[in-house]
Amino acid sequence: MKDAAVLKIKDKTQSIDTIKIEPFKKSVRKTAPHKHNKYLEFVYFTNATGYHAIDNLKITIKPPIFFVVRKEQVHFWDITTEPEGFVIIIKKEFIDDCADFELHQLLLKISAFTHFTPKDNTSIITIFELLSTEYKSKTKSRSIIEGLLKALLGKLLQFNTNDQQLNNSVYHKFTDLLANENKLSNSVEYYAELLNTSPQNLNTSCRNECGKSASEVISDYILSEAKRLLLYTDKTITEIAYTLSFKDNSHFTKYFKRHIGFTPSAYKLQH
Known part of the structure; x- marks a missing residue:
C-alpha cells in the first residue's frame, strides 16, 4: 500500500x-x-x-x-x-x-x-x-x-457475534455510561473514575476507536442531548442548562453557541 x-x-x-x-x-x-x-x-x-x-x-x-x-x-x-x-x-x-x-x-x-x-x-x-x-x-x-x-x-x-466483546472496551463502556446518565457531566476525570481507569487511558481508548478525545465525545453527547431537549420537550433554557450540569443559563448559552453557531433559542426557532 x-x-x-x-x-x-x-x-x-x-x-x-x-x-x-x-x-x-x-x-x-x-x-x-x-x-x-x-x-x-x-x-x-x-x-x-x-x-x-x-x-x-x-x-x-x-x-x-x-x-x-x-x-x-x-x-x-x-x-x-x-x-x-x-x-x-x-x-x-x-x-x-x-x-x-x-x-x-x-x-x-x-x-x-x-x-x-x-x-x-x-x-x-x-x-x-x-x-x-x-x-x-x-x-x-x-x-x-x-x-x-x-x-x-x-x-x-x-x-x-462480536458485539459483546466490543461493548467490553473502555470506550464503549464510556459511551454506554453516557447514554444512561440522567445528568451528564462535562468532566473526563469524573467518568474515568466511574470506569476505574485513568483520564489518559480513557482518552487513548476514545482516540483509538473513534478518533476523538474523551472530552470531545462528552461534548458530542451534551450537544446532542441539548438539541433533543430543545426540539422535543417543553423545558426552558434554564431547565436544560441544569439538566446538562451547567452552572447557569448564561454558561450553557455560551457553550452551545460556541459549538453550534447559534444560541439555544435561535437554534430552536430555526428548527
Whole structure:
C-alpha cells in the first residue's frame, strides 16, 4: 500500500447533501489506495467477489457483507465481478445536526467495526431500498431518513457475534455510561473514575476507536442531548442548562453557541 502522505484523498460529498444513499456503482472494480477526510462510508454488498483492503486488513468479499470505512482510514477495492449493493456516505454535519441520541449511539457502535455479515439479509435489503427511495424523493424527509438509518444500524448490529466483546472496551463502556446518565457531566476525570481507569487511558481508548478525545465525545453527547431537549420537550433554557450540569443559563448559552453557531433559542426557532 502506498505511503499515506501521497495517498489520494477522495471527497464524494461535493455538491451533495450531508448524507448520500445510492446503489453501489456497477462499474467499480479496482481503486487506488485512498482515504476520506470528511465522511463516514458504509458499503453493503448483496453480490460481488474480490476483496477490500482497509488499513492493514485484506477482507474477502463474501456477500451479504457490510463494510465500514471511517474517516482517515486507507482503503481500496479489488472487485472481480459486477457488484450489487448500496453505499451510504455520512458527513460530520449530518451527525452534528442529528438530535436523536440513539442514532448517535448506533453510529458510534457500528463505526468500531471494519465489516461483518448480517444475519437477516432480506430485512437489510428492504431498509436500504426504502432509504434509497426516500433519498431520491423530491420531498425527502430528514426525519424519515434518520428513522430508517436507525432501523438499519440496529438491525445490522442485532445479531452481531462480536458485539459483546466490543461493548467490553473502555470506550464503549464510556459511551454506554453516557447514554444512561440522567445528568451528564462535562468532566473526563469524573467518568474515568466511574470506569476505574485513568483520564489518559480513557482518552487513548476514545482516540483509538473513534478518533476523538474523551472530552470531545462528552461534548458530542451534551450537544446532542441539548438539541433533543430543545426540539422535543417543553423545558426552558434554564431547565436544560441544569439538566446538562451547567452552572447557569448564561454558561450553557455560551457553550452551545460556541459549538453550534447559534444560541439555544435561535437554534430552536430555526428548527
